[in-house]
Amino acid sequence: xxxxxxxxxxxxxxxxxxxxxxxxxxxVHHHGKLSRxxxxxxxxLNRSTVSVLVGQLAAAxxxxxxxxxxxxxxxxxxPDVHANPAVAALAVNTEIDAVTIGLVGLGGQVLKKIxxxxxxxxxASEAVNIAAAVIAGxxxxxxxxxxxxxxxxxxxxxxxxxxxxxxxxxxxxxxxEPLARMFTQATGYPATVANDASLxxxxxxxxxxxxxxxNLIYLNGGASGIGGGIITEGRLLTGVSGYAGxxxxxxxxxxxxxxxxxxxxxxxTEVSQAPLLEMAGLDGGEPGELAGAxxxxxGMEAMAExxxxxxxxxxxxxxxxxxxxxxxxxxxxxxxxxxxxxxxELQDNLRAESMRGPxxxxxxxxxxxxxxxxxxxxxxxxxSGLLADPLxxxxxx
Amino acid sequence: xxxxxxxxxxxxxxxxxxxxxxxxxxxVHHHGKLSRxxxxxxxxLNRSTVSVLVGQLAAAxxxxxxxxxxxxxxxxxxPDVHANPAVAALAVNTEIDAVTIGLVGLGGQVLKKIxxxxxxxxxASEAVNIAAAVIAGxxxxxxxxxxxxxxxxxxxxxxxxxxxxxxxxxxxxxxxEPLARMFTQATGYPATVANDASLxxxxxxxxxxxxxxxNLIYLNGGASGIGGGIITEGRLLTGVSGYAGxxxxxxxxxxxxxxxxxxxxxxxTEVSQAPLLEMAGLDGGEPGELAGAxxxxxGMEAMAExxxxxxxxxxxxxxxxxxxxxxxxxxxxxxxxxxxxxxxELQDNLRAESMRGPxxxxxxxxxxxxxxxxxxxxxxxxxSGLLADPLxxxxxx
DNA sequence: GATTTTTGGTGTTTGACACAACATATCAGC
DNA sequence: GCTGATATGTTGTGTCAAACACCAAAAATC
Numbered sequence: 001x002x003x004x005x006x007x008x009x010x011x012x013x014x015x016x017x018x019x020x021x022x023x024x025x026x027x028v029h030h031h032g033k034l035s036r037x038x039x040x041x042x043x044x045l046n047r048s049t050v051s052v053l054v055g056q057l058a059a060a061x062x063x064x065x066x067x068x069x070x071x072x073x074x075x076x077x078x079p080d081v082h083a084n085p086a087v088a089a090l091a092v093n094t095e096i097d098a099v100t101i102g103l104v105g106l107g108g109q110v111l112k113k114i115x116x117x118x119x120x121x122x123x124a125s126e127a128v129n130i131a132a133a134v135i136a137g138x139x140x141x142x143x144x145x146x147x148x149x150x151x152x153x154x155x156x157x158x159x160x161x162x163x164x165x166x167x168x169x170x171x172x173x174x175x176x177e178p179l180a181r182m183f184t185q186a187t188g189y190p191a192t193v194a195n196d197a198s199l200x201x202x203x204x205x206x207x208x209x210x211x212x213x214x215n216l217i218y219l220n221g222g223a224s225g226i227g228g229g230i231i232t233e234g235r236l237l238t239g240v241s242g243y244a245g246x247x248x249x250x251x252x253x254x255x256x257x258x259x260x261x262x263x264x265x266x267x268x269t270e271v272s273q274a275p276l277l278e279m280a281g282l283d284g285g286e287p288g289e290l291a292g293a294x295x296x297x298x299g300m301e302a303m304a305e306x307x308x309x310x311x312x313x314x315x316x317x318x319x320x321x322x323x324x325x326x327x328x329x330x331x332x333x334x335x336x337x338x339x340x341x342x343x344x345e346l347q348d349n350l351r352a353e354s355m356r357g358p359x360x361x362x363x364x365x366x367x368x369x370x371x372x373x374x375x376x377x378x379x380x381x382x383x384s385g386l387l388a389d390p391l392x393x394x395x396x397x
Numbered sequence: 398x399x400x401x402x403x404x405x406x407x408x409x410x411x412x413x414x415x416x417x418x419x420x421x422x423x424x425v426h427h428h429g430k431l432s433r434x435x436x437x438x439x440x441x442l443n444r445s446t447v448s449v450l451v452g453q454l455a456a457a458x459x460x461x462x463x464x465x466x467x468x469x470x471x472x473x474x475x476p477d478v479h480a481n482p483a484v485a486a487l488a489v490n491t492e493i494d495a496v497t498i499g500l501v502g503l504g505g506q507v508l509k510k511i512x513x514x515x516x517x518x519x520x521a522s523e524a525v526n527i528a529a530a531v532i533a534g535x536x537x538x539x540x541x542x543x544x545x546x547x548x549x550x551x552x553x554x555x556x557x558x559x560x561x562x563x564x565x566x567x568x569x570x571x572x573x574e575p576l577a578r579m580f581t582q583a584t585g586y587p588a589t590v591a592n593d594a595s596l597x598x599x600x601x602x603x604x605x606x607x608x609x610x611x612n613l614i615y616l617n618g619g620a621s622g623i624g625g626g627i628i629t630e631g632r633l634l635t636g637v638s639g640y641a642g643x644x645x646x647x648x649x650x651x652x653x654x655x656x657x658x659x660x661x662x663x664x665x666t667e668v669s670q671a672p673l674l675e676m677a678g679l680d681g682g683e684p685g686e687l688a689g690a691x692x693x694x695x696g697m698e699a700m701a702e703x704x705x706x707x708x709x710x711x712x713x714x715x716x717x718x719x720x721x722x723x724x725x726x727x728x729x730x731x732x733x734x735x736x737x738x739x740x741x742e743l744q745d746n747l748r749a750e751s752m753r754g755p756x757x758x759x760x761x762x763x764x765x766x767x768x769x770x771x772x773x774x775x776x777x778x779x780x781s782g783l784l785a786d787p788l789x790x791x792x793x794x
Numbered sequence: 795g796a797t798t799t800t801t802g803g804t805g806t807t808t809g810a811c812a813c814a815a816c817a818t819a820t821c822a823g824c
Numbered sequence: 825g826c827t828g829a830t831a832t833g834t835t836g837t838g839t840c841a842a843a844c845a846c847c848a849a850a851a852a853t854c
Contacts, residue, residue, distance in 0.1 A: 239722025262750060437832090473820065
């Protein structure tokens with residue numbers, strides 16, 4: 001026989017590269033600011049090591065130091081290390097009725113956000129052109145005042161993140177679009193593409209409702225269906241090709257309604273926004289209003305529909321809890337409204353239906369990042385290269 | 398004196414400890430033997446570094462070198478590095494009708510296996526006592542010929558692995574048993590406990606049907622239900638408390654049958670072994686026979702039942718594929734028999750029902766490790782400490 | 795103003811690893 | 825059988841990240 005098959009052809013030469021600058025910058029980015037003393041404790045590194053690393057990051061322009069904030073105590077005060085928001089990422093969110101372009105600084109602050117509404121569902125090229133035009137308009141300012149590390153794109157569909165291909169985005173009608181390449185060519189910035197719900201999950205973990213948690217599920221309910229993101233051990237679960245997290249097609253009902261995906265009884269055919277809006281007497285409108293409108297809607301019909309949908313949602317959540325044993329499930333969009341419309345009901349259902357161990361521990365909470373969510377998530381995608389290797393990256397460009 | 402300089406003031410959160418000895422030993426352990434040249438390629442390290450590391454591992458008695466195997470080629474031959482099977486782990490598998498104790502050498506070879514059948518379902522203490530007695534019987538041999546690194550225990554239930562508590566094992570009737578502590582006290586070896594299906598998943602990834610894959614789902618069908626293990630990015634997904642993977646309680650049918658877990662329509666109430674055995678005219682018997690017996694069973698009844706169960710199993714698999722986007726799903730126990738009884742059907746169902754991207758890529762395969770599976774898996778648990786830090790660990794004891 | 799407490803900065807040491815030069819073992823061709 | 829090509833093991837040196845020990849600085853307390 002020939003020699004043993006080599007499962008991995010050959011990993012890139014340098015495997016054990018120093019991860020500590022990355023850890024420092026990531027901590028500062030996620031917390032906004034952090035004193036050197038806090039960094040020392042959080043990383044477990046030596047004070048002097050932290051000193052050196054912060055110095056390097058400051059020299060690279062990624063962080064700056066400022067006097068300690070109010071909070072005074074015995075001992076020499078420790079200056080705060082701030083993420084430098086002039087190091088920024090462009091973020092693009094593509095939806096069925098709009099393309100939103102944003103600028104997000106290191107530290108997670110949304111510096112600019114421009115929503116460009118479209119009259120009809122944009123094609124991939126149209127979305128790219130809109131974003132490129134908006135970015136071109138900002139260009140002189142971007143070049144003068146910011147250091148742009150890249151561009152992150154959120155797409156509601158199946159995305160192969162490594163090569164930036166949108167395999168299928170059913171609600172946009174896109175199929176096999178090389179979106180990352182298109183964005184890179186149109187804007188000149190290195191672009192990365194990922195599923196919108198995955199990015200939202202990361203954003204909520206880093207800056208939102210699940211700050212500090214390492215095992216969570218994010219579920220979003222939008223006009224076009226239900227998507228999800230999975231975070232385990234603090235990392236986004238992508239699956240082999242980056243398609244993981246399609247919770248909208250979990251089986252929850254045996255009534256024979258066929259989903260656009262081809263299967264029967266999918267969560268997103270049973271639990272959807274349209275009937276809720278109708279019951280509540282709204283059309284479109286603000287996402288925040290829905291919960292209140294449902295609670296005060298006249299007659300029993302609205303509540304019955306809420307209950308029906310909560311039942312199916314509960315089934316999906318039961319599966320999730322039994323399979324993932326997460327710390328929290330974060331709900332957004334109309335799913336958050338469902339949660340708010342009947343407080344406690346979902347949590348009670350879940351306790352009753354899921355297995356004792358995991359069911360008792362999970363926390364249900366609404367998303368908190370609101371309209372900045374996708375900007376922060378997409379920017380995080382663009383930041384990821386910088387965060388993984390801050391110094392190499394900083395010199396490289 | 399006050400304030401003596403503490404060598405390690407803070408718990409040394411030394412994340413960036415050298416991981417390379419671990420990588421080398423893990424590779425050798427998983428492959429059995431590997432030449433130094435192969436190790437150089439696989440790790441991407443320098444030849445000289447590999448030389449030093451292998452030397453250290455050999456000095457610690459974890460590996461040994463032997464002349465290259467047959468295969469000759471141009472150039473100086475590279476000696477094979479073998480995992481030393483004298484470094485071994487004890488493995489215990491607790492089932493409703495037996496306790497199995499095994500000895501597994503580094504490299505994954507099962508050196509001994511003793512199945513102790515019980516007349517009734519053992520309590521936790523009984524299981525511990527049985528295992529401890531068997532181990533006591535081997536003790537002199539173990540001490541003379543092996544270096545035992547620890548003891549791994551597989552339990553069919555919810556296990557908090559960090560503290561070794563069995564929270565709930567419904568089929569064994571165990572609840573809140575501090576099993577790791579009990580085993581450690583009874584045997585003197587450091588014991589670690591985990592869910593059986595999780596361990597099986599790891600074993601199949603490392604030595605079995607999914608060698609080299611990094612994203613897979615393992616599903617086992619046994620007399621007492623359906624359990625699963627999840628591996629993503631080459632790592633076992635445990636959830637916050639280690640309860641993840643309870644696929645048996647996925648919702649698959651709305652016919653109102655209540656599961657022992659309290660919910661309705663669980664996979665394991667719809668898809669179960671007993672009716673299949675009955676249709677096939679077997680009782681208990683060898684796991685291998687079932688598939689053949691089902692195919693040759695007289696009348697249409699057996700096939701109808703197979704079809705019914707395949708339908709429900711397909712629904713669960715559809716969820717899995719949409720949620721995880723795995724490379725492979727490995728089926729064991731009677732689920733493997735179902736797969737074999739109607740070749741292709743499950744795969745076709747899956748293609749039709751799951752979303753286009755992930756559905757096309759997934760591979761369904763039966764488990765291959767057979768009766769050694771749980772021994773290898775449980776031993777892997779005991780080896781994990783050694784593999785994570787081979788040199789520190791080797792000196793420590 | 796002295797003491798205590800906590801932190802930052804500097805120089806030295808350690809250890810892991812790469813790199814280069816050299817030694818060695820096999821095959822292929824003559 | 826000798827010779828060169830090739831792949832590998834071995835040894836010595838250089839580099840870099842990070843720990844460590846010591847000193848200086850800056851509050852808060854006495």
